[in-house]
Amino acid sequence: MTASFKKILVPIDGSIYSEKSLERACDFADAFGSSLILIYVVEKSIPINLLDRKEYLEILRKFGTNVLEKANKKLSKKGITVKVLLKEGNIVNEIEKIAKKEKCDLILVGSKGLGAVTRLLLGSVSNKISQTSPCSVLIVK
C-alpha cells in the first residue's frame, strides 16, 4: 500500500462544514491508515473592538475545547489515532505552523466554516491555506 496521507491535519470549528471534513478524514483513516491531528484555533488577529475581549476569548477557548473533545471521542471509538490541539493566533498561520512542525501530508479543510467573521475579514481560510500550505490540501464541499 501507498505511503501517502499518513498524517492528516483537520482544522475544525464546530460547524456543519467541519463535521463533513471529519467524515472525509475518517474515510482517509480507513483507506490509508492515516493518523489525524484535529486543531481548533482561537482567532486572535481580528481587530474587533469588544467590550470584554478577555471574556470573548475565554468563551472561544471553552468552545474549542469542547469541539475537540467531542470529535476526539467520536473518532477514537472508530479506532482512529487522533491528536487534538487548541491553538491561539491567526488561524491560517497556526494551521500552517502545525502542518510544518508535525510534517503532515495533507490538510483537510471545509470550503466554508472556520469562522464566518474570520472569513468576512480575512477572506476564505481554505483558499489562503491552499495557496501557502507546505503540503497538499483537500477542500471538502
Place this chain on the structure above:
Amino acid sequence: MTASFKKILVPIDGSIYSEKSLERACDFADAFGSSLILIYVVEKSIPINLLDRKEYLEILRKFGTNVLEKANKKLSKKGITVKVLLKEGNIVNEIEKIAKKEKCDLILVGSKGLGAVTRLLLGSVSNKISQTSPCSVLIVK
C-alpha cells in the same frame, strides 16, 4: 468500505506538477477503487495575438492528445479504470462542466502547472477551481 471518491477528475497538462497529481490519483484508485477521468483542456480564452492562432491551437491539440494517451496507458496498465477527455475553451469552465456532467466526487489538481501563461493571465487555476467547484478539490503539492 466508504462510497467517497468513486469518480475523480484529474486535469493534466504534461507538466511535472500533473505527474504528481497522477501519482496521487493512483493512490486514490488503489485505496477507494476510484475510476479516473483525465482531462486536457486546450485553453482558448487567452487573448494572445498570435501570428497563426490556428497553428498554435493545432499544436496544443496534438500535445494534449499525446499527454492523455501516455497517461492512459500508464494507468490502465495498473488496472485502473480511466477515461480521457480533450476539451477546448476556458480551462476552469471546462473542468467544472465535466465535474458536473460526470458527477465527479473529487477534482484532483496540481497547485502549479495547467499552463504558465494561463496562470499569469487568469490567476491560479487550482484556486479558481476550489472556489467554484461543485465537488471537493484536492490541491496536490
